[in-house]
Amino acid sequence: xxxxxxxxxxxxxxxxxxxxxxxxxxxxxxxxxxxxxxxxxxxxxxxxxxxxxxxxxxxxxxxxxxxxxxxxxxxxxxxxxxxxxxxxxxxxxxxxxxxxxxxxxxxxxxxxxxxxxxxxxxxxxxxxxxxxxxxxxxxxxxxxxxxxxxxxxxxxxxxxxxxxxxxxxxxxxxxxxxxxxxxxxxxxxxxxxxxxxxxxxxxxxxxxxxxxxxxxxxxxxxxxxxxxxxxxxxxxxxxxxxxxxxxxxxxxxxxxxxxxxxxxxxxxxxxxxxxxxxx
Numbered sequence: 285x286x287x288x289x290x291x292x293x294x295x296x297x298x299x300x301x302x303x304x305x306x307x308x309x310x311x312x313x314x315x316x317x318x319x320x321x322x323x324x325x326x327x328x329x330x331x332x333x334x335x336x337x338x339x340x341x342x343x344x345x346x347x348x349x350x351x352x353x354x355x356x357x358x359x360x361x362x363x364x365x366x367x368x369x370x371x372x373x374x375x376x377x378x379x380x381x382x383x384x385x386x387x388x389x390x391x392x393x394x395x396x397x398x399x400x401x402x403x404x405x406x407x408x409x410x411x412x413x414x415x416x417x418x419x420x421x422x423x424x425x426x427x428x429x430x431x432x433x434x435x436x437x438x439x440x441x442x443x444x445x446x447x448x449x450x451x452x453x454x455x456x457x458x459x460x461x462x463x464x465x466x467x468x469x470x471x472x473x474x475x476x477x478x479x480x481x482x483x484x485x486x487x488x489x490x491x492x493x494x495x496x497x498x499x500x501x502x503x504x505x506x507x508x509x510x511x512x513x514x515x516x517x518x519x520x521x522x523x524x525x526x527x528x529x530x531x532x533x534x535x536x537x538x539x540x541x542x543x544x545x546x547x548x549x550x551x552x553x554x555x556x557x558x559x560x561x562x563x
Contacts, residue, residue, distance in 0.1 A: 290317040292372045299427060300373035302419045310366040313462055314356040319372040320395070321349040322433065324412040328366035330359040331514050333465070334400040335447035336501035338510030340517050346403040346412045348437060351375060353400050353447065358469060360518070369415050371430065378431065394438035400446040407442040460485050461499050472511040473535040478504065512536065513549045520558040527554045 290312070294301045301319075305312075306327070314333065329342040333356040334349060341347075341357060349355055351374070359366045375395050376383075383392040403411055411433050418429045437443065467484045468476070481504060482492035496504045516534040519525055528539060531554075536542035546554050 290315045292317050292319045294372070300371060300377050300430065302369070302371045302426070304367065304369050304419060306367035307365045310368060311359070312356065314354060314465055316352050316354040317372070318351045319374055320351045322371040322415060323347050323349070323368050324415045326367045326369060328359050328364050330357060330366070331511065332357050337400060337446040338507065338514055340514045344408070344412060346408045347400065348403070349400045350398045353398065355400070356465070369419050371415060371418065373430065391435050391438045394434070401443045402446055403437070404442045404444060407437065407440050411437065460495070464496065468508060468511060472508055473515065476508060509545055510549065513546055516546060516554065517557065520554060527558070530554065
């Protein structure tokens with residue numbers, strides 16, 4: 285398995301790309317590209333990996349990803365249909381002199397950040413709807429609508445920063461990362477040992493630990509924890525299963541350990557999280 289520096293095709297008559305990606309083109313491995321990305325999920329749900337962030341995504345979610353930020357949207361079931369409308373644009377899409385105008389200060393500062401963000405509430409709905417309109421728009425309307433979207437996001441506080449100044453140290457992503465991630469997605473609900481995953485990577489345990497931390501910016505067990513908590517959130521949101529059952533179905537053998545890790549990741553207890561979602 286390899287990929288991983290994606291080349292975005294922008295047609296000659298356009299200054300940026302806006303396309304619908306639907307199964308199987310929705311399925312893209314761990315990758316990055318120089319263009320920034322604005323994406324609305326229109327079908328399916330699963331796990332999003334963005335830089336060093338791991339969390340659940342679902343239909344209607346909207347993300348902004350800075351250029352060269354590695355990411356991967358992984359469906360929960362292989363047979364599930366996944367689709368999204370995705371805008372790709374370079375940082376200088378509007379031209380440097382335009383962004384230097386005093387009125388563009390907030391937008392210019394926003395575009396310089398190397399962040400991945402997750403839009404919330406009303407902003408999410410507004411930008412999600414606008415992206416769908418851009419996909420159908422023609423001529424100057426496309427540019428105007430994109431500018432309007434980005435200006436609205438940059439002036440808002442209604443989003444969550446998923447990464448902060450995440451930097452990928454390598455110009456190319458090692459293909460071993462995909463093997464590790466693929467194995468992890470298939471086994472994260474089981475008891476996984478460092479010996480097992482190091483063998484998948486073809487490395488010794490110390491070499492694997494250094495390699496994973498360098499590429500994903502967190503330890504392997506922190507990454508595994510994020511996958512399990514993301515799965516627990518899905519069960520809490522979409523089922524009426526008792527919280528203790530959610531604990532055991534998310535790969536944990538200890539309620540105390542699950543509760544502690546859940547609160548560390550989500551800043552809420554599992555029960556509080558479910559109640560907040562219901563409200």
